[in-house]
Amino acid sequence: MSLEDAFANFTRRDWERESPDGTVRLAVIGVGGFARNRALPGIADGSYCETTMLVSGSPDRARAVAESFDVSHIVDYDAFLAGDHAETYDAVYVATPNATHGRYAIAAAEHGKHVICEKPLDTSLERAREIADACTDAGVTLMTAYRLQTEPTVRRTRELVRDGVVGEVVQIHGGFSHPLLEHAGPGSWRLDPDLAGGGALVDLGVYPLNTTRFVLDCDPEGVYATTHSSGEPFDAVDEHVAFQLEFDTGATASCTASFDAHASSRLELVGTDGTISIASPFGGVVPQEMVVESGDVRMEYTGPPVDEVREEFDYFGYCVLTGTDPEPDGEDGLTDLRAIEAAYESAETNCRVALE
Structure with a gap:
């Protein structure tokens, strides 16, 4: 692949090989900030999904949201678990706190519904495996909500790597910091390890x-991995983390994350014959800016942002409608949880931890 070919039709949906009829009717479980501000608008703007039910701990408070997005049904969590109005949706989007993912994803599978679940799949590898097994047993689609896997800049980067445009990748540098307390209070569930x-x-x-x-x-x-917390309200969780991943290709990835630093994200790949840099890949809206150096050639691409949340739900809907297995499936979610648990073990022991 030449660089010109990579940048041509940059926002193409290479996964979209046919035009299925119909839409996947979604029950959105959990109506928090991300669901209200990103997921529901993304679903509404897309082609292959529609929201037909909201599941909330406060149905009365969710009524205005339902009206805004023309959603016909609202139920509380117990009613969802009991299967109320199950005939009104084909799949669920689980957007509740991490420790509750399994409860709702497994119930959905038992109701015969497909599942797209926010990451991580759950708070432990064991519990996440129960979700994957439940969906397999029920014969329903399970997708872990890794929206960046549908984002054009990231997909073009994978193509460039596959085609050897930068040679063999040797180093990856990735970082994501977000000042949590600017957007949430000290009582946020994200600061509760349970x-x-x-x-x-x-x-x-x-x-x-x-x-x-x-x-x-x-x-x-x-x-x-190493972790650090400076004290309240981060005393029960890792405020900052640095971790290094080792691959059998010889590549290493040096990654950082922080709850208490200036908002920033970056991803750079260094190969034997070039580099790829993506501007702000993790911050919620990728600005479609990347720089690729291949040998003596350097090219920059800048294009209009693409809503990766819309792309994610359209990809999920497409997979359900066409019977296609999603790439970010349950096993993808399990692999990340395996690495996360190993990273926490490494931070506790100050030792490298091998991954099976």
Whole structure:
């Protein structure tokens, strides 16, 4: 692949090989800030999904949201678990705190519904495996909500790596920091280890972790990590984390994440014959700016932002409608949780931890 070919039709949906009829009717479980501000608008703007039910702990408070997005049904969590109005939706989007993902994803599978679940799949590898097994047993689609895997800049990066445009990738540098307390109070569930399953690593570090695995098309074989917390309100979780992933190709990925630093994100790949740099890949809206150096050739691309949340739900809907297995499936979510648990073990022991 030449650089010109990579930048031509940059926002193409290479996964969209046919035009299926119909839409996947979604029950959105959890109507928090991300669901209201990103997921529901993304679903509404897309082609292959529509929201037909909201599941909320406060149905009365969710009524205005339902009216805004023309959603016909609202139920509370117990009613969802009991299967109320199950005939009104085909799949669920689980957007509740991490420790509750399994409860709702497994119930959905038992109701015969497809599942797209926010990452991490749950707070432990064991519990996440129960979700994957439930969906397999029920014969329903399970997709882990790694929206960056549908984002054009990240997909073009994977193509460039696959085609050897920068040679063999040797080093990856990824970082994501987000000042949590500017957007949430000290009582946020993200600071509760029982609900979140961890801190900055689980909430932010999973982005460079999964994106690195995706663009390399390879899983790490070892991890070394350190964590630090300065005190309340971060005393129960990791405020800052640094971790290094080792791959059997010889590549290493050096990644950082922070709950208490200036908002920033970056991803750079260094190969034997070039580099790829993506501007702000993890911050919510990728600005479609990347620089590629290949030998003596240097090219920059800048284009209009693409809503990766819309792309994510359209990809999920497409997979359900066409019977296609999604790339970010349950096993993808399990692999990240395996690396996360190993990183926390490494931080506790100050030792490298091997990954199976």
